[in-house]
Amino acid sequence: MTTSTVPLPPATQPKQRRIDRRKLTGTLLISPWLIGLLLFKLLPILASLGISFTNFHMLNPGETRFTGLDNYVRLLHDETVGYVVFQTIAMALTSIPLQLVASIGLAAILASRRLKWPGFLRTMFFVPSIIPSVAILFMWFGFLDPNTGWLNRFILEPLGLMGTGGIYSDAARRLVFSLNSLWAIGPGMLIMLGAMQGIPREIEESARVDGAGPFYRLFSITLPMISPAIFFALVINLISAFGGVLLLDRGNVFSGSQSPFDDYISHQMFSQFDLGYATALAWAFLVLVLLVIIFLFSTSRKWVHYEDLGR
Amino acid sequence: MTTSTRDRRPLAPQRLVPLQLWERFGTLLVNVLVIGLLIVYLFPMVYMVATSLMASQQLGDRYAPPYPAQPVTIEYEGKTRKLLQVPFEDGVRELALVKPGPRASEFIDPEHPEEGLIPWQGSWRALPGVYRFHLTWDNFSTLFKSVRFPEMIRNTLLAGLITTVAVLVSSLIVAYGFARYPLPGGNLLFFVLIATLLIPEKVTLIPTYFFFVRVLNWNGSWLPIVLPFFFGSALYIFLLRQNFRSIPIEIEEAAMLDGAGPLRTLFSVVIPQSWPVIITITLLNFFFIWNETRQAALYLSTRRDLVPVSFGIQNFQSLSPTQNLLQASALIILLVPILVLLLTQKHFMRNLVITGTER
Numbered sequence: 001m002t003t004s005t006v007p008l009p010p011a012t013q014p015k016q017r018r019i020d021r022r023k024l025t026g027t028l029l030i031s032p033w034l035i036g037l038l039l040f041k042l043l044p045i046l047a048s049l050g051i052s053f054t055n056f057h058m059l060n061p062g063e064t065r066f067t068g069l070d071n072y073v074r075l076l077h078d079e080t081v082g083y084v085v086f087q088t089i090a091m092a093l094t095s096i097p098l099q100l101v102a103s104i105g106l107a108a109i110l111a112s113r114r115l116k117w118p119g120f121l122r123t124m125f126f127v128p129s130i131i132p133s134v135a136i137l138f139m140w141f142g143f144l145d146p147n148t149g150w151l152n153r154f155i156l157e158p159l160g161l162m163g164t165g166g167i168y169s170d171a172a173r174r175l176v177f178s179l180n181s182l183w184a185i186g187p188g189m190l191i192m193l194g195a196m197q198g199i200p201r202e203i204e205e206s207a208r209v210d211g212a213g214p215f216y217r218l219f220s221i222t223l224p225m226i227s228p229a230i231f232f233a234l235v236i237n238l239i240s241a242f243g244g245v246l247l248l249d250r251g252n253v254f255s256g257s258q259s260p261f262d263d264y265i266s267h268q269m270f271s272q273f274d275l276g277y278a279t280a281l282a283w284a285f286l287v288l289v290l291l292v293i294i295f296l297f298s299t300s301r302k303w304v305h306y307e308d309l310g311r
Numbered sequence: 312m313t314t315s316t317r318d319r320r321p322l323a324p325q326r327l328v329p330l331q332l333w334e335r336f337g338t339l340l341v342n343v344l345v346i347g348l349l350i351v352y353l354f355p356m357v358y359m360v361a362t363s364l365m366a367s368q369q370l371g372d373r374y375a376p377p378y379p380a381q382p383v384t385i386e387y388e389g390k391t392r393k394l395l396q397v398p399f400e401d402g403v404r405e406l407a408l409v410k411p412g413p414r415a416s417e418f419i420d421p422e423h424p425e426e427g428l429i430p431w432q433g434s435w436r437a438l439p440g441v442y443r444f445h446l447t448w449d450n451f452s453t454l455f456k457s458v459r460f461p462e463m464i465r466n467t468l469l470a471g472l473i474t475t476v477a478v479l480v481s482s483l484i485v486a487y488g489f490a491r492y493p494l495p496g497g498n499l500l501f502f503v504l505i506a507t508l509l510i511p512e513k514v515t516l517i518p519t520y521f522f523f524v525r526v527l528n529w530n531g532s533w534l535p536i537v538l539p540f541f542f543g544s545a546l547y548i549f550l551l552r553q554n555f556r557s558i559p560i561e562i563e564e565a566a567m568l569d570g571a572g573p574l575r576t577l578f579s580v581v582i583p584q585s586w587p588v589i590i591t592i593t594l595l596n597f598f599f600i601w602n603e604t605r606q607a608a609l610y611l612s613t614r615r616d617l618v619p620v621s622f623g624i625q626n627f628q629s630l631s632p633t634q635n636l637l638q639a640s641a642l643i644i645l646l647v648p649i650l651v652l653l654l655t656q657k658h659f660m661r662n663l664v665i666t667g668t669e670r
Contacts, residue, residue: 019493025573026492030500033485036542040519041507047518109345114338123656124349128356130652131645132602132621138641139359142634148370150358154377179355190660214337239509265513275517282513293509 045286052280058273071280080264081281085288087260092241095181099237100230103185107192108218122193129186136183140176184240188233195229196222231304235296242289261285363639366447370634374439381445385421394421394441397431405441406431450639458627458640460620467619470533471600474540475593481543482592486551487577491563501552507545512605520609531614536606547592554588555581591662594655598648620644 027034052071056064075081109115110122128136143149199222207217223230242259265285268278362370364379372382383394385407392407397418406418409428416435417428454460494500523535558581566576582589600619607622618626624640632640652659 023493023495026488026494029488029492029573030485030494032481032541033504033543033545033548036481036539037503037507040539040542041510041515044515044518044522045510048514051517106348109341109348112341114341115345116342119656119660121345121349122660123652125352126660127649127652128353130598130648132604132624132648134602134604134621134625135359135641135645138624138628138637139355142362142638143355143358145634147373148362148634150355150377182352242511262511262513269513269517278513279517282511282516285511286514289509289511 048279049283051276052283054276056276056279058275064276067276071277072284074277075280075284081284084260084264088242088262091177091260092238095178095241096234096237098178099181099185099188100233102182103188103192103233104223104226104230106185107189107196108222110189111193111196122190125189126186128183136180140180144176188237191229191233192226195226199225227304231300235293238292238296239289242285242292261288359638359641359645362635363450363642364446364448365635366449367633367635369442372440376442378444379446380442381447383441383443387419387421387424392419395435395438396441397429397438399431408435411435447635450635451643454627454636454639454643457630458623459616460643462616463618463620463623466533466617467601467621470537470603470619471597473537474600475596477537478540478544478547478596479589479592481541482547482551483577483582483589484574485543486548486555487573487581489548489552490555491560492573504545504548508549523610529610531611531617533611533617535610536603544596547595550592551585551588554585558584587658587662590655590658594651594659597651601644601648 053066053068054064055067055070106125110118110125115121144151146152203221203225204217207221212220242262261281262285265278265281268274268281272278358377361378366381368382369375369380383405384391385394386392387407387409392409394405394407395418396403397406404420406429407421408416409419410417413434415430415432417430419428420426488494489501489504519535523529527534529535562580563576566580571579602621603619604622604625607619608625611617611619611622621644624644627640628637
């Protein structure tokens with residue numbers, strides 16, 4: 001955008017030369033990032049692609065040779081791949097709606113002008129989102145312990161429900177995963193809260209005067225007006241569900257339950273040392289993530305209302 | 312709802328809660344709801360705090376209370392005796408076990424020892440003990456002896472300082488370029504910047520690791536972890552660019568007219584107006600480094616003296632400590648980020664909101 005750039009003063013300079021000079025300055029300014037992009041993203045990604053066409057194995061690197069599409073053919077016939085893709089998508093489909101609904105609901109209550117100590121309460125709800133995953137893992141480990149944990153003792157058994165068999169059982173894993181995804185809604189909640197507070201007060205007041213109750217106002221005014229924030233939070237949650245960078249990265253001890261596909265890649269890398277196959281899996285994962293993101297952005301025009309946001 | 316209110320407000324849509332009732336009790340309802348939700352939300356943390364203050368023997372006892380407590384004992388005939396809750400027909404009495412037996416035992420009442428031995432039928436092992444509230448701080452001293460905290464915290468703080476300065480300086484310069492200058496390819500480079508956030512870590516892992524460890528021989532070193540911070544972080548660049556674009560451009564133009572170059576303008580005009588977002592990024596980066604375990608596991612597993620705090624605690628688990636020690640270790644590494652958040656809450660909470668919503 002030309003309106004937001006600094007125009008250089010001398011009118012004697014030809015316009016084209018001036019723009020070229022400014023482009024050069026801009027390129028120089030962003031050059032640290034460009035070098036980093038080349039060194040830590042583009043070259044490794046291309047090298048990864050190269051490795052994925054070989055049988056590179058940590059234990060006998062001397063025997064590495066070009067194997068063409070063998071790894072990708074193997075990937076298509078690997079039953080575990082189908083299973084982990086299904087699991088990853090299933091987990092994303094349960095955790096993301098859960099996170100979105102929870103963060104919108106929480107933001108709606110925390111945005112209320114009736115709230116006492118709003119700053120303190122918002123911070124307390126944000127606390128679980130910043131604590132290290134190691135601490136969270138230990139905590140769930142103890143909380144779900146079949147003998148000494150509190151889940152069986154104070155929640156499941158008094159309710160007459162069967163206890164879980166500890167953190168390694170399937171039920172407990174699923175429970176930890178959903179609870180843990182609820183413990184990461186802080187940034188999403190703040191984004192929604194900011195958007196809700198950005199809604200002009202007159203709109204809400206006039207709806208109130210017309211007799212609209214709090215629930216009616218939430219669904220007919222607040223939600224449509226914060227749709228850009230919902231979209232932003234959706235993208236963040238989606239990226240974290242697929243093992244990418246989070247807005248608040250707490251370190252990924254939970255990667256196993258966060259994204260089973262990511263876990264399977266780790267297994268091939270660090271337990272099987274089958275690096276050729278592992279990089280092929282990683283590349284397939286990259287393509288999957290990109291497809292999901294492209295799909296999301298292409299549908300966003302239909303339901304995200306940018307022009308409505310008072311800016 | 313009476314007809315008169317309907318007449319006054321003909322446009323009123325259907326509602327779940329009558330409006331007047333909501334106006335009156337809404338405040339109470341909202342606050343009770345929020346505080347109730349908060350208690351449920353943070354409930355597992357209560358478990359962590361309580362367990363970290365328990366002695367090991369309380370963990371093994373099914374009948375022990377959930378709060379940190381100590382079994383009550385008395386001295387009787389030169390021996391220490393445990394107090395148990397013994398049920399009788401007229402109620403439960405707190406008695407000291409004197410002669411334990413498999414089917415019947417004999418007790419004494421510590422309040423009235425003159426009554427003599429009280430016989431009771433049944434297995435004393437099934438009787439819940441008597442506990443009194445007591446905080447056990449030993450877990451923390453045991454932990455400080457077995458884990459090298461000062462060293463780990465020093466490593467973490469040093470890494471935090473270096474990476475924060477590096478990532479801030481580089482991200483500020485890059486973000487300024489993105490915010491104020493035309494770039495070759497128009498918006499394409501900015502889309503690339505956002506796209507790099509979406510790249511799964513595993514795609515770049517193997518080549519990067521081999522380059523650092525096999526080519527540069529940087530195994531057991533912080534260098535591979537710290538180096539990428541000198542080239543900016545896509546997320547921080549994004550947040551800074553959004554912030555820069557919301558600053559009016561006139562002062563920068565004036566500085567440029569006075570002959571200041573882009574870097575000089577950035578550091579003397581733009582940065583003084585951007586402290587809130589800079590502080591937010593500093594905090595984000597601090598939380599990131601404090602929680603870091605993945606890179607440390609890759610590059611630092613051979614050097615015990617260099618590990619950062621979260622990774623050190625993660626290693627502590629491999630010693631299979633008892634549950635109370637484990638919870639104490641979790642509590643220690645969780646306390647620091649929480650304290651930092653509470654101290655900076657006004658700033659952090661507000662600025663993350665602002666930086667997040669503006670497109």
